[in-house]
Amino acid sequence: MTLSWLQIFRLGAVQMCLGAIVVLMTSTLNRLMVVELALPVVLPGFLVALHYGVQITRPNWGFLADQHGNRTRWILVGMAMLGAGGLGAAAAIPLLESHFAAGLGLSLLAYALIGLGVGASGTSLLALLATATAAHRRPAAATITWLMMIAGIALTAIAAGQFLDPYSHTRLLVIVGVVVTGAFALTALMVRGIEASVVFRPAPPPMRFRDGIAEIWSERRARQFTLFVFLSMTAYFMQELIIEPYGGLVFHMTPGQTTTMSGAQNGGVFLGMLAVGLLATGLRIGSLRVWVVAGCLGSAVSLGAIALAAPLALPLVPLVVALGLFNGMFAVAAIGSMMKLASEGRDAREGTRVGLWGASQAIAAGFGGLTGAALVDLLRGVLDTGAAFGATFVIQGALFVAAAMVAARIMDGRATAPAQLVPGE
16 A cells, blocks of 8 residues: 555645744744844854754665664654754844854754754655655655645745744744744644555665665766756755845845745745646656756846846845746756656665755755855955845856756656646645
């Protein structure tokens, strides 16, 4: 027996909970450090890079899921670590203002916990999906879970933005506490009984973790896709830490306004994913390669427009939404390729493959986010603030063009197979 559509949606709700917590850490708290606390952009950049760097443990979580099963336990443990890290990161904001050293210490611990939680919960969830989903439903399952994650990110950012103004540290802690508690409770409810109701393929032969990774790395397609993930995700995450400070410092937006803008951007990501899910997976219009290339090039054009928004007096929010739309197109096509490739190879090592690609994405995300923040700080020493942000966006756009060129060379150009989508997917 494999996962039903209802069970796939339930697991998608877990991914939604992950996104709901993470968006507050990577967007709202980042903006508060830079604008309200007047700290260097590189500080939140380093903290977010730390949470991504810790996710280099993803292959270990995936390997454990392959060898020992019981993914539900690791999903819940990971969500608990993520929630604790989220509360700690929020509590560090007032400490950074009054006792910087103590606040920094708490932040380091909190963001490390966030990274461990995302790695344990997210990788175990994807391993459960990859092994228990029927082959013809995997592309649709990937689309559903990521759409729900983006929905969680967008809805949380928009709702938090409405309640965050007028800003106070107490208000921040209340909002984060509500989100964390609700996310853990919903996760526990959604995963209950699912794993026991499905039958997996036999576990692969026991082996050491090092040997398992070496086996996956010897597969040419897995290795090439790992490199593609690293390049494209570096470009994808470069704006993550600077888009809200850009709105605050250059366009004079309030914390609530920039948080709402972040939610609108993720709403664009949701629409881009939904469009590609319907067109490529459901109607077989275009190949995954075409949608990846189109999304990367569209993202590059959007970033160029965002860089020119201040000098040309262009409205920022619609351009940010357009960036989200093209980001979503690129991301869901890449995710569809990942779910397809995860089940290929010599044996049932879906968790290890997903973990390897997740680690590549995490390293690239940390590197990209930190690079974007560091570039802004560096360029602000020689350019005015608006020009420094603009130059960074242009560099990010160039990386998207490079990622499109790599995708055009290595990805399968055939149209996707029909995936039996249900209405609304």
